[in-house]
Amino acid sequence: MDKKKNLPLFSQCSAVVCDLDGTLYLDGVPFPDSAPFLNAVLASGRRLFYFTNNTSRSRSSYLHRLERFGFPAAEEMLITAADCTFQYLRQQQLCPEIYLIGNRELQRDFHNHGFRCLTKPEGDEGNPPRALVLGFDTELDYEKIKTGYQLLMQDIPYIATHADLLCPMNHGAFIPDAGCFIELFAAASGRRPLVMGKPSRFAAQTISDRAQSAYERIAFIGDRLYTDIRMAERFNMIGVLVLSGETSEKMAADSPDQAKIVVNGIGDLINALG
Numbered sequence: 001m002d003k004k005k006n007l008p009l010f011s012q013c014s015a016v017v018c019d020l021d022g023t024l025y026l027d028g029v030p031f032p033d034s035a036p037f038l039n040a041v042l043a044s045g046r047r048l049f050y051f052t053n054n055t056s057r058s059r060s061s062y063l064h065r066l067e068r069f070g071f072p073a074a075e076e077m078l079i080t081a082a083d084c085t086f087q088y089l090r091q092q093q094l095c096p097e098i099y100l101i102g103n104r105e106l107q108r109d110f111h112n113h114g115f116r117c118l119t120k121p122e123g124d125e126g127n128p129p130r131a132l133v134l135g136f137d138t139e140l141d142y143e144k145i146k147t148g149y150q151l152l153m154q155d156i157p158y159i160a161t162h163a164d165l166l167c168p169m170n171h172g173a174f175i176p177d178a179g180c181f182i183e184l185f186a187a188a189s190g191r192r193p194l195v196m197g198k199p200s201r202f203a204a205q206t207i208s209d210r211a212q213s214a215y216e217r218i219a220f221i222g223d224r225l226y227t228d229i230r231m232a233e234r235f236n237m238i239g240v241l242v243l244s245g246e247t248s249e250k251m252a253a254d255s256p257d258q259a260k261i262v263v264n265g266i267g268d269l270i271n272a273l274g
């Protein structure tokens with residue numbers, strides 16, 4: 001497999017969107033080429049964005065991490081699956097009251113974007129929740145599972161921030177992610193949510209809106225086949241798979257999700273900016 005031959009395609013992009021974990025850093029340590037690449041993107045006059053599906057950390061905690069790593073970091077550069085969810089809930093007028101299954105960091109993000117996260121299925125002060133939102137809740141407890149189930153049985157609109165099954169931790173280990181919680185609620189209620197993060201059309205739309213760019217002019221760089229590359233290819237972005245994260249060369253070759261460009265790591269793209 002030599003998809004490096006497609007590298008010249010990369011120079012056609014006007015916006016670059018980078019996944020975070022496995023793409024720009026691993027085990028909490030940035031790759032040496034990440035900051036030079038990100039600075040080169042900006043120096044070339046292109047727009048730069050970061051995209052993460054992980055909703056267990058707030059936007060501000062991600063921005064602090066990017067800064068700590070010495071990456072260019074401005075509020076508008078960061079797109080999370082929570083941002084896609086805010087946009088959808090507003091468009092559908094499923095606001096401001098919601099029932100959120102998410103940890104305190106995610107609750108703060110929703111609060112900062114004008115949502116009211118209710119604590120009871122019947123709502124607080126007579127305003128019932130307009131939607132059930134399921135995020136990566138690292139503080140999930142039985143009370144939330146029970147309330148979520150009760151709301152699902154009432155036919156409430158049901159939205160998940162993302163559907164990744166596993167979240168990477170240090171040294172190749174993983175922990176269960178929001179996709180596992182989706183299965184739990186599906187087993188109990190028979191219902192499945194509308195999913196907002198990568199690889200959905202909602203994520204693609206949020207990226208295109210933020211980048212003010214057509215899909216064909218957006219390069220999406222990531223290490224996960226069933227989210228990053230699936231979205232990039234589904235919407236005809238310039239999909240770039242990096243083999244620096246969870247995907248091996250063999251997994252990439254065997255997958256139905258085929259990126260236009262495959263490189264070993266982010267540093268291989270520096271000279272391809274043109």
Ligand SMILES: [Mg+2]
Nearest residue numbers: 019021022223
């Ligand atoms: Mg990743």
